[in-house]
Amino acid sequence: xxxESRELRLKHRIPVVKTEKxxxxxxxxxxxxxxxxxxxxxxxxxxDCICGNQTEWVEITGKGVVECFTVVYSMPxxxxxxxxxxxxxxxxxxxxxxxxxxxxxxxxDEVSLYTAKDGSGIWKIWFRKG
Amino acid sequence: xxxxxxxxxxxKFGQRDVTIQELAFEAVSEALKDAxxxxxxxxxxxVGCVGTRGYExxxxxxxxxxCGFAGKGPLRVEAACATxxxxxxxxxxxxxxxxxxxxxxxxxxxxxxxxxxxxxxIGGRAGNYLWEHHFYxxxxxxxxxxxxxxxxxxFGTTEKQMAMVxxxxxxxxxxxxxxxxxxxxxxxxxxxxxIIAYPLKLYDCSPISDGASAxxxxxxxxxxxxxxxxxxxxxxxxxxxxSNMTMREDFVGLKATKLAAEMAYKRAKIEDPLKSFDFAxxxxxxxxxxxxxxxxLGFCRKGEGGKFIENGESDFGxxxxxxxxxxLKGKGHPLAATGIAMVYEVTKQLREEAGKLQVDLKHYxxxxxxxxxTGHFCWVFIFGR
Numbered sequence: 001x002x003x004e005s006r007e008l009r010l011k012h013r014i015p016v017v018k019t020e021k022x023x024x025x026x027x028x029x030x031x032x033x034x035x036x037x038x039x040x041x042x043x044x045x046x047x048d049c050i051c052g053n054q055t056e057w058v059e060i061t062g063k064g065v066v067e068c069f070t071v072v073y074s075m076p077x078x079x080x081x082x083x084x085x086x087x088x089x090x091x092x093x094x095x096x097x098x099x100x101x102x103x104x105x106x107x108x109d110e111v112s113l114y115t116a117k118d119g120s121g122i123w124k125i126w127f128r129k130g
Numbered sequence: 131x132x133x134x135x136x137x138x139x140x141x142k143f144g145q146r147d148v149t150i151q152e153l154a155f156e157a158v159s160e161a162l163k164d165a166x167x168x169x170x171x172x173x174x175x176x177v178g179c180v181g182t183r184g185y186e187x188x189x190x191x192x193x194x195x196x197c198g199f200a201g202k203g204p205l206r207v208e209a210a211c212a213t214x215x216x217x218x219x220x221x222x223x224x225x226x227x228x229x230x231x232x233x234x235x236x237x238x239x240x241x242x243x244x245x246x247x248x249x250x251x252i253g254g255r256a257g258n259y260l261w262e263h264h265f266y267x268x269x270x271x272x273x274x275x276x277x278x279x280x281x282x283x284x285f286g287t288t289e290k291q292m293a294m295v296x297x298x299x300x301x302x303x304x305x306x307x308x309x310x311x312x313x314x315x316x317x318x319x320x321x322x323x324x325i326i327a328y329p330l331k332l333y334d335c336s337p338i339s340d341g342a343s344a345x346x347x348x349x350x351x352x353x354x355x356x357x358x359x360x361x362x363x364x365x366x367x368x369x370x371x372x373s374n375m376t377m378r379e380d381f382v383g384l385k386a387t388k389l390a391a392e393m394a395y396k397r398a399k400i401e402d403p404l405k406s407f408d409f410a411x412x413x414x415x416x417x418x419x420x421x422x423x424x425x426x427l428g429f430c431r432k433g434e435g436g437k438f439i440e441n442g443e444s445d446f447g448x449x450x451x452x453x454x455x456x457x458l459k460g461k462g463h464p465l466a467a468t469g470i471a472m473v474y475e476v477t478k479q480l481r482e483e484a485g486k487l488q489v490d491l492k493h494y495x496x497x498x499x500x501x502x503x504t505g506h507f508c509w510v511f512i513f514g515r
Contacts, residue, residue: 002147005185014260044261044374068283068381070275071328072267076251079267087266089276089376096376098266107283124265 018047021057026115026123031060033095043095060097064090064127066109069101081119088127099125133225134353134360135513137165137346140474143462144310145242146340150179150189151196153342154238157467158197161234161344165358169198172346173230177204178217178237178466182252183244193238210256211415212502213237214343214469215509221347222363231352237471238342239464249338256503258373271335271416273375273504275327278418280381282329285433287421289329293320294439295417296333296459303460305486308471310339310462320417334417339462343470345477361477364495365512367394371505382433384505387426394497394510395428403428403497404449407512409479409489411472413501414457420444423499424452427510446489454479454487469500469509480515 016023022045025032034045034055042055049055069088072079079085086101090111097113105111111127118124139160141153148156154177162168175197177190186192190206209216214237221233241249253270254263262268281287297317303309315333323332353360369389372378379385391403400406412427414420421435429450430438438444444452455461455475458468476496478484494515501508 008185043376044258068276068280070272070279070330071325072269072272073324073328074250074269074271074326075247076254076263076267076269077245077247078251080247082267085267087268087272087276089381096378098262098268098376100266107279122265 019045026125029115031097031113031115031125032057033060034058041094043097060092060095060113062092063110063112064092064097066090066105066107066111067096068107069105090127097125099127101127103129105129131226131228132350132362133222133347134350134358134362135345135473135477136348136353136356136358136360137161137167138474138477139164139344140308140471141342142308143339143341143464143467150184150186150238150240151193153240153340154193154236155197157238157342157344158234158236161346165346167232167346172199172202172232172234174205174221174224174233175199175203176207176217176220176233176235178207178213178235178470180208180210180213180239180465183241183249185243189238193236197236199234209507210502211413211463211465212469212500212507212509213466214471215498215500215511216469216507217466218345218347218470218473218511219366219368219509222366225347225349231349232346234344234346235470236342236344237466237469239466240340241338241464242340246338257375257506261374269327271327271330274416274418275330276375277381277422277504278329281418281422284382285436287436289321290317291436291440292329292334292417292421293317295414295420296320298439298445299414299453299457299460302454302487303456306456306461309456309460310337311456311460330416330418336415336458336463339464341462341464341467341471343467343474345470345473361480362514363511364514365394365398367391367397367510369393369508373506375504383422383426384501384508386505386508387423387499387501387510390508390510391427391499394512398512400512406493407450407495407497408491408493409451409454410497410499411455411475412452412499414453414459415463415501417459419501420452420457427497427499451489454484454489469498472498472500473511473513476513480513
């Protein structure tokens with residue numbers, strides 16, 4: 001015999017105050033990393049360098065190179081709205097960036113990034129060839 | 131002061147229609163019987179449980195009560211899929227520090243009580259929710275699939291080589307009564323199974339299983355008093371890596387495995403693992419994970435893992451038999467139970483009680499390699515008898 005538990009629904013309010021420039025940047029078509037005068041670069045960006053200094057915001061531009069990818073067919077809850085999607089990690093200089101691609105990009109391909117809303121209305125990073 | 135394993139237990143893995151505490155008790159009662167002890171003899175209980183799929187949000191106290199250990203701890207530990215090893219380490223450390231002489235490490239996980247899409251969403255959070263899953267819907271298979279595409283592109287590793295890992299796992303699991311899968315498969319079955327996250331297909335992935343395991347550890351002093359014939363913990367190595375996959379240097383291996391192995395080998399003065407161990411249990415949550423483990427543990431050079439399985443080097447009679455019990459892929463991977471289940475299988479082998487799966491022993495030495503997430507945690511233990 002099997003019984004059902006009572007439902008527990010978790011939806012979190014996430015403060016992104018210290019990285020607001022990144023989140024606002026996505027809406028304006030810009031993707032930022034942060035750098036510190038100690039020489040460290042961060043992507044995902046963070047306001048606090050591990051050395052104790054505050055970091056500075058720098059836009060990621062130019063071409064990246066794909067280092068790995070996958071296409072997700074067995075989708076997690078929260079992504080029921082999507083068709084199978086391609087997740088790509090590309091290297092842009094001293095940082096690596098994750099994004100989606102609607103084009104069939106492969107390891108070694110040169111890509112550029114842009115931002116757009118996905119089917120659930122969330123702004124995110126996308127890659128295109130060249 | 132040395133520390134040894136004096137009793138082990140493991141439930142049958144698979145979809146199990148019992149509660150988390152009932153499942154844990156199956157492993158605990160077997161371990162107590164194996165060591166010829168009762169609950170009163172155990173001074174500390176360590177309960178490993180990831181617990182993110184469960185309705186008992188504080189599972190350690192629930193498990194501890196049911197198993198008869200109320201008042202003995204519990205210490206709850208979590209290190210994703212390496213939780214079991216972290217539990218062993220906690221019990222080991224308490225004995226090593228002289229705080230207790232006998233401790234039990236329990237690993238238990240109920241994974242089949244939620245639907246698959248929910249399970250995928252929880253597994254996909256095994257990294258960094260805010261910067262990865264939130265935007266891109268990463269799943270646990272997706273993280274390893276990205277390592278697979280990197281490995282294939284750099285070294286020419288093939289989907290067929292990955293499939294061979296699954297075939298070996300199923301073949302061994304058929305001879306293990308505790309294993310989730312009891313079905314032989316061939317390479318074509320793997321290649322033709324549905325894609326989960328390209329290039330990983332259904333049969334490249336370990337199943338979603340319920341399971342529990344337990345190990346009783348004791349100090350050398352207590353072992354002498356009781357006259358046990360223990361499996362000694364000879365060396366422990368550990369490491370970890372960034373939560374964000376994008377902060378890693380490359381995707382063709384797990385740095386945490388390399389660092390944990392280096393630490394464990396150095397402490398045990400192991401120069402060549404192939405000449406030191408009779409067999410190994412490695413963390414094959416996905417087929418590509420076993421191929422990367424051969425390389426990162428030093429069984430072959432980086433990039434040659436595909437050839438290693440293809441040439442049968444990790445099978446019975448090969449350079450080092452790997453996952454003779456069926457691995458996570460064939461036996462199942464109930465997160466927190468996995469690391470201690472590895473210790474269970476190693477103990478059976480080193481005692482020469484592994485039946486049809488018994489390896490010929492020369493060195494009476496073996497290793498376990500237990501990864502949490504995608505190299506977010508890693509533990510390498512060396513055992514000897």
